[in-house]
Amino acid sequence: MSTHDVLLTGGRVIDPATGFDAVADLAITGGEITYLAAPGKETPEAETVVDATGKILAPGFIDLHAHGQNLTGHRLQAFDGVTTTLELESGAAPIRSALNWSAEQGRPLHYGFSAGWLHSRILVMEELEDKADALDPLPLDSWASLQHLQSWRGEATPEQIGRIVELTAKQLDAGGLGIGMLLGYAPGTCAAELQAIAELAVQRDVPLFVHARRGGPEGLEELLELSRSTGVQVHLCHFGSTNSGSLAESTQLVLDAYAEGLPFTTESYPFGMSSTVIGAAFLDPEVMKQTGRDPRRIIVLETGEEIASYERLAELRAEDPGTLILGRTYDERIPEDRAALQQAVTLKDAAFASDSMPVKPASSGCMAGLENPTDIDEWPLPEGFVVHPRATGCFTRAISWLARDAQALSLSEVIARSSTIPARIMSRAFPEFKRKGTLQPGSDADLVVFDLESLTPNEDFTRVEPTTGVDQLWVGGVQVIEDGQLKPEAKPGRALLG
Numbered sequence: 001m002s003t004h005d006v007l008l009t010g011g012r013v014i015d016p017a018t019g020f021d022a023v024a025d026l027a028i029t030g031g032e033i034t035y036l037a038a039p040g041k042e043t044p045e046a047e048t049v050v051d052a053t054g055k056i057l058a059p060g061f062i063d064l065h066a067h068g069q070n071l072t073g074h075r076l077q078a079f080d081g082v083t084t085t086l087e088l089e090s091g092a093a094p095i096r097s098a099l100n101w102s103a104e105q106g107r108p109l110h111y112g113f114s115a116g117w118l119h120s121r122i123l124v125m126e127e128l129e130d131k132a133d134a135l136d137p138l139p140l141d142s143w144a145s146l147q148h149l150q151s152w153r154g155e156a157t158p159e160q161i162g163r164i165v166e167l168t169a170k171q172l173d174a175g176g177l178g179i180g181m182l183l184g185y186a187p188g189t190c191a192a193e194l195q196a197i198a199e200l201a202v203q204r205d206v207p208l209f210v211h212a213r214r215g216g217p218e219g220l221e222e223l224l225e226l227s228r229s230t231g232v233q234v235h236l237c238h239f240g241s242t243n244s245g246s247l248a249e250s251t252q253l254v255l256d257a258y259a260e261g262l263p264f265t266t267e268s269y270p271f272g273m274s275s276t277v278i279g280a281a282f283l284d285p286e287v288m289k290q291t292g293r294d295p296r297r298i299i300v301l302e303t304g305e306e307i308a309s310y311e312r313l314a315e316l317r318a319e320d321p322g323t324l325i326l327g328r329t330y331d332e333r334i335p336e337d338r339a340a341l342q343q344a345v346t347l348k349d350a351a352f353a354s355d356s357m358p359v360k361p362a363s364s365g366c367m368a369g370l371e372n373p374t375d376i377d378e379w380p381l382p383e384g385f386v387v388h389p390r391a392t393g394c395f396t397r398a399i400s401w402l403a404r405d406a407q408a409l410s411l412s413e414v415i416a417r418s419s420t421i422p423a424r425i426m427s428r429a430f431p432e433f434k435r436k437g438t439l440q441p442g443s444d445a446d447l448v449v450f451d452l453e454s455l456t457p458n459e460d461f462t463r464v465e466p467t468t469g470v471d472q473l474w475v476g477g478v479q480v481i482e483d484g485q486l487k488p489e490a491k492p493g494r495a496l497l498g
């Protein structure tokens, strides 16, 4: 009989890819799952045996939408059950900086970036191509630092479009997993540019990951039409937050797109609060007035200030347009909003994806004034940081809220949306993902073990706190969390490249 590296016994193993859901023994050897069966007469031999009685074993979660791509972000996501964390909505350009930086520091989780269309667009339209290497390697931070510039939000000339497409294609050559399109942040983009990028994606047979130009049916229909006319695979980011004002109509559009067979997929994060930079085009006070949105629903992340008026909003945007804010898209204190949020995030066949943001020093905390928190390599994380809790407990909130407490989705369904569905979305273009999102022998040993009853994601917006209840986490067969404790030296994460 062969000997396995690790054997987990007595846990409830849920593999939505095959429908397997039973108490079973599971073994891993090297980077692979090598055994899965209900307990029999003979127990397989292993170097290490872990008693998982009473726990849930699931394929590691695959996050399609994570901006918090530094060491701290990865470590926080490990406690959320994540084994693969991808920056696909924004993507990167130059992608080489992001990949080199991640590889040099090492990462506990598998990671990858899409080709950043908007980053390429900024480099071209602001004539910054020769300064690109000096930008922060974290795409979200480099983008936040360029919010004071304006040209990149408007329409590009045909000559510029040619250069943007070329620069985006280069990021695909350098390992981009599809093309990230923060379209809603550059609403002046013309149809010809959108068409040219979609054609590039079709030519390379990769998906687009899009923040829609507008919220609601109009933004959604633009993307469905693009997919219909070019055949491009479109993944719509954060359906829930982008369609909060038109839930019934937008839901129907998505269901119709599924029925039509369009290569269209989507995701949501299970929070009513959104988070972005205050300089976003859709937070322009004039735009907000037109659409009847209240500035008092916006909160400055680092100070907790609720923005009292359109005038105050304009002032803060002028001061530092890269400031991170929170937005009460759904007000979870109001039962109707909470019900609408639940409806939005349980949309048929949609993935969960965190939209995690990088941690920032709280203005009142001891880290205030820290210039660049990107490179912190300290664990446990010191006090004095803030972040939207979707960075620390997205998937575990989906499980504890939607499966355990509200019973709106089965546990297997939530795990499918956290692992198997995102793996399928990626595997259409990137076959490597066929080895993920499942616990079948022969697949990658990316695995989470958690205690359903005690699972507690942090929901406090004023402090960073890892989720408790995730007991064990293996990434590529290497243990990153052991008995609820992070192993800070464990950095088995591999770059996933297109």
Ligand SMILES: [Zn+2]
Pocket: 089, 211, 237, 238
């Ligand atoms: Zn977005």
